[in-house]
Amino acid sequence: MSIRRILIANRGEIAVRVIRTAQALGLETVLAVSEADRGSLGARMADRALCIGPSRPGDSYLRVETIVQAALGSGCDAVHPGYGFLSERADLARLCEQENVIFIGPTAAQIEAVGDKLRARTEAIAADVPVVPGGAVASPAEAQALAAEIGAPLLIKAVGGGGGRGMKLVEDLKDLAATMDMASAEAGAAFGDARVYLERYVAQGRHVEVQVLGDGRGNVIHLGERDCSVQRRYQKLIEETPAPHLPEDIRAQMHEAAVRFAARLDYRGAGTVEFLYDVARNQFYFLEMNARIQVEHPVTEMVTGIDLVAEQIAIANGEGLHLTQGDVRINGAAIEIRVNAEDPARDFMPSPGTVSSARWPDGEGIRVDTHIVDGAKIPPFYDSMVAKIIAHGPDRATALARLRAALGETRIEGISTNIAFQAESLADPDFARGGVDTGFLARRATRAAAATGD
Amino acid sequence: MSLTAKDVEEIMKLLEASTFDRLSLELDGVKLELERGGAAPPRAARLPREAAPAPAANPAPAPAAAPAVKPRKNGEEGLIEITSPLLGIYYRAPKPGEPPFVEVGQKVDTETVIGIVEVMKLMNSVSAGVSGEIVEILAPNGELVEHGEVLMLVRPDA
Numbered sequence: 001m002s003i004r005r006i007l008i009a010n011r012g013e014i015a016v017r018v019i020r021t022a023q024a025l026g027l028e029t030v031l032a033v034s035e036a037d038r039g040s041l042g043a044r045m046a047d048r049a050l051c052i053g054p055s056r057p058g059d060s061y062l063r064v065e066t067i068v069q070a071a072l073g074s075g076c077d078a079v080h081p082g083y084g085f086l087s088e089r090a091d092l093a094r095l096c097e098q099e100n101v102i103f104i105g106p107t108a109a110q111i112e113a114v115g116d117k118l119r120a121r122t123e124a125i126a127a128d129v130p131v132v133p134g135g136a137v138a139s140p141a142e143a144q145a146l147a148a149e150i151g152a153p154l155l156i157k158a159v160g161g162g163g164g165r166g167m168k169l170v171e172d173l174k175d176l177a178a179t180m181d182m183a184s185a186e187a188g189a190a191f192g193d194a195r196v197y198l199e200r201y202v203a204q205g206r207h208v209e210v211q212v213l214g215d216g217r218g219n220v221i222h223l224g225e226r227d228c229s230v231q232r233r234y235q236k237l238i239e240e241t242p243a244p245h246l247p248e249d250i251r252a253q254m255h256e257a258a259v260r261f262a263a264r265l266d267y268r269g270a271g272t273v274e275f276l277y278d279v280a281r282n283q284f285y286f287l288e289m290n291a292r293i294q295v296e297h298p299v300t301e302m303v304t305g306i307d308l309v310a311e312q313i314a315i316a317n318g319e320g321l322h323l324t325q326g327d328v329r330i331n332g333a334a335i336e337i338r339v340n341a342e343d344p345a346r347d348f349m350p351s352p353g354t355v356s357s358a359r360w361p362d363g364e365g366i367r368v369d370t371h372i373v374d375g376a377k378i379p380p381f382y383d384s385m386v387a388k389i390i391a392h393g394p395d396r397a398t399a400l401a402r403l404r405a406a407l408g409e410t411r412i413e414g415i416s417t418n419i420a421f422q423a424e425s426l427a428d429p430d431f432a433r434g435g436v437d438t439g440f441l442a443r444r445a446t447r448a449a450a451a452t453g454d
Numbered sequence: 455m456s457l458t459a460k461d462v463e464e465i466m467k468l469l470e471a472s473t474f475d476r477l478s479l480e481l482d483g484v485k486l487e488l489e490r491g492g493a494a495p496p497r498a499a500r501l502p503r504e505a506a507p508a509p510a511a512n513p514a515p516a517p518a519a520a521p522a523v524k525p526r527k528n529g530e531e532g533l534i535e536i537t538s539p540l541l542g543i544y545y546r547a548p549k550p551g552e553p554p555f556v557e558v559g560q561k562v563d564t565e566t567v568i569g570i571v572e573v574m575k576l577m578n579s580v581s582a583g584v585s586g587e588i589v590e591i592l593a594p595n596g597e598l599v600e601h602g603e604v605l606m607l608v609r610p611d612a
Contacts, residue, residue, distance in 0.1 A: 035602065051600040052541045060601075065574035066541050073543055073598030095574070 003078045003317045007071040010082025015042035016371045018080050021309040030074045032067060034060035036379035041371040055381045061085045064092045071101050078102035087292040088115060104316040106268045106291045113265055114289040124286040127264040129257040132285040134199030140177055146198050147176050153201040156183040160191030204279040204437045208243045209272045210258035211300045213311055215320040216268030222255045223300050224330050232441045239296035240335040241303055244434030254284055270312045279437055298369055302334035302392035333396040335403050339387035341378045343416035352380040356414035361406035365392040378415055534584050536606045542571035544599040560588050586610040
């Protein structure tokens with residue numbers, strides 16, 4: 001089998017990103033666009049753009065049958081799903097498999113295996129990958145025994161809860177029985193389900209993830225890790241590699257754990273294994289695996305010199321892995337900021353509209369992934385992330401200095417962006433020191449509120 | 455279990471004898487949708503790839519949303535475009551070898567079915583959405599049409 005023409009089932013910067021690599025490989029591209037994206041940069045760059053439906057994602061980018069029909073009808077032999085939208089929907093991968101269209105990603109079965117949190121946790125345990133200690137408890141005696149194993153502080157979570165609801169913190173194990181009674185009664189009243197489980201509480205955690213590539217036959221390599229701890233409401237805003245000040249033994253163990261996890265699944269394609277690094281305990285736990293190319297993949301590309309989209313295509317084409325683990329070299333450091341069309345002054349309200357002019361930075365070590373050019377429209381129907389600015393350097397300090405200078409050069413007119421907000425985060429002494437935890441942005445917001453007397 | 459062609463025939467008879475216009479049946483992963491007055495779908499090969507295996511039963515077209523009708527200036531003033539309401543494979547006739555739904559010169563009204571657009575074996579009938587006379591048929595039979603692609607031009611009734 002040989003891929004000659006790819007349907008790209010995505011939009012925005014990632015569509016442009018995939019088209020660039022496909023063109024460099026001499027492949028033809030067909031871009032699926034909604035009505036709102038007919039005039040987008042990707043639509044102009046692709047060999048052909050096909051309108052798949054109205055602007056709302058549910059009527060266009062999220063329609064599995066329409067995407068596969070578009071691929072078949074336009075003579076594409078492969079589909080690249082990008083990230084978001086249908087990228088981790090097993091039914092797209094499965095329909096492609098049935099119709100003999102190559103899905104550039106893992107198998108439908110692999111997407112299902114990692115998409116279900118409980119199953120993924122079971123797979124992690126089976127692969128000897130550490131998970132957050134905890135579990136269900138049926139009696140006070142069981143709870144005491146498990147709590148002693150987990151150690152304080154710990155969380156009591158309602159089985160029926162989620163999204164931060166139905167959680168109670170136990171700082172001292174002597175309060176366990178009383179807090180459990182209360183948590184159970186509250187859970188019964190709030191969720192109609194009094195069952196609770198215990199989980200270790202990580203007061204200070206860092207989000208560190210490992211990029212892997214698998215050939216689908218059990219061979220897996222890693223391309224180092226990325227630290228994505230700068231988050232606002234669980235949304236990543238700044239990502240970098242290598243993870244600063246991570247103990248070297250932990251870094252190596254994480255890489256090995258990610259490879260073990262993916263190899264156990266005979267994982268095919270590019271994927272990311274996410275971990276929570278518990279700073280106080282110097283331990284890490286498996287969170288989940290993302291079965292797709294990720295937004296923050298460019299930092300990995302900058303330090304390794306490997307084009308991850310090209311590797312995805314090669315694996316999908318049955319070429320296996322072009323590289324061995326020994327071929328992967330980490331050169332320097334890279335940092336990325338996400339540019340969102342949103343207004344930090346108005347609680348990060350999305351700011352759709354028309355970009356009257358866009359001046360992106362360039363220079364040594366600078367890369368910009370975007371679909372935003374002068375006159376580009378940012379429709380209100382989609383994610384507000386419109387660009388990524390990435391800086392690479394021989395060391396972290398150089399990369400950071402280059403990124404800060406690049407942000408100073410960037411001028412986007414016509415819409416609001418978070419660029420100034422991102423520049424302030426980069427200037428924070430804690431960030432400059434490196435290795436901040438996931439509470440970094442919340443602490444900055446609290447300090448800012450206190451300073452203005454809000 | 456699965457449905458045989460004979461089963462489907464029986465069900466179609468039942469529907470015909472009933473007072474219902476539509477029937478949707480789902481059992482053990484088999485989904486059958488029938489609609490009174492619907493045309494049988496084409497069996498034409500999907501281009502440019504190989505033909506899909508013929509489904510056990512030909513589902514009747516599901517009604518598609520009314521196509522967008524836009525006025526158009528194309529030589530003649532005041533012509534109206536009939537556009538495809540969705541992306542798929544466009545067919546002019548209910549089946550290969552059968553006469554097309556409409557021909558140039560034919561009068562249509564808003565409800566007249568002018569073609570079928572197939573999305574992964576689901577047949578969607580397209581109605582004219584306008585009353586008038588067909589002046590030109592633009593979309594090629596059996597090929598992919600985009601959402602919003604112009605299928606035909608109509609001279610609207612005065």
